[in-house]
Amino acid sequence: MRRLDQILANLGYCSRREARAWIEAGRVTVAGRPVDDFGRKAAEAEVRVDGEPLDHPDPLLLLLHKPLGLVCSHDAREGPSVYSLLPPRWQRRNPQVTSIGRLDKETSGLLLLTDIAPLVHRLTSPRHKVPKVYRATVDRDLAPELAERFASGALLLEGEEDPCAPAVLTALGPREAEITLTEGRYHQVRRMFAASGFTVLRLHRLRFGDLELENLAAGQWRELPINHFGR
Numbered sequence: 001m002r003r004l005d006q007i008l009a010n011l012g013y014c015s016r017r018e019a020r021a022w023i024e025a026g027r028v029t030v031a032g033r034p035v036d037d038f039g040r041k042a043a044e045a046e047v048r049v050d051g052e053p054l055d056h057p058d059p060l061l062l063l064l065h066k067p068l069g070l071v072c073s074h075d076a077r078e079g080p081s082v083y084s085l086l087p088p089r090w091q092r093r094n095p096q097v098t099s100i101g102r103l104d105k106e107t108s109g110l111l112l113l114t115d116i117a118p119l120v121h122r123l124t125s126p127r128h129k130v131p132k133v134y135r136a137t138v139d140r141d142l143a144p145e146l147a148e149r150f151a152s153g154a155l156l157l158e159g160e161e162d163p164c165a166p167a168v169l170t171a172l173g174p175r176e177a178e179i180t181l182t183e184g185r186y187h188q189v190r191r192m193f194a195a196s197g198f199t200v201l202r203l204h205r206l207r208f209g210d211l212e213l214e215n216l217a218a219g220q221w222r223e224l225p226i227n228h229f230g231r
């Protein structure tokens with residue numbers, strides 16, 4: 001149970017100061033009765049604001065089809081972000097909704113968002129080798145030795161000393177390939193190709209672990225059970 005003013009502020013309704021005013025104005029009920037004590041503790045399921053149940057009191061785990069052109073950063077100076085696709089109230093939640101790993105601005109595809117911080121840490125930790133599958137289009141015909149280089153466990157990215165873990169590259173066409181990584185280094189797919197002199201023109205993430213976009217259109221998301229990855 002949490003304090004009423006804290007519940008409303010953490011779910012993004014308003015500031016804590018505003019929550020106190022809302023409560024004093026009688027807009028908030030607990031178990032059907034108006035309360036005027038903003039410090040009162042309550043179970044979220046019993047709270048109503050203007051007669052409506054609370055907007056998603058449980059933690060969030062969302063699978064988003066990230067469109068091109070949006071960043072995963074919360075820093076407004078970096079431009080429009082994936083969070084702008086969420087309902088405004090969810091954008092103000094605390095803990096904040098954040099991405100599990102990142103896709104760069106010019107990469108589309110499957111991106112997970114959550115406000116469960118330990119899940120972010122677990123799934124982005126190098127120890128948790130969740131396979132991520134990308135489709136890349138490159139600027140010239142794929143070289144036959146590329147699959148071997150990606151799989152070697154010896155491929156070095158510019159400016160790094162630790163070689164990349166073995167990755168699987170499967171050609172889909174002369175300039176198109178599917179790549180499976182178990183790591184999540186900065187711009188990793190683009191930099192792995194760059195290490196062999198290729199430029200990635202298009203990059204899309206198809207899968208994260210056992211999850212796929214299915215028929216989600218770019219910009220849409222669907223909710224996943226919060227125990228999807230276990231507890």
Ligand code: URA
Pocket residue numbers: 102103104107186187188189190191203
């Ligand atoms: N590799 C990249 O180069 N960019 C991404 O967004 C993800 C993986």
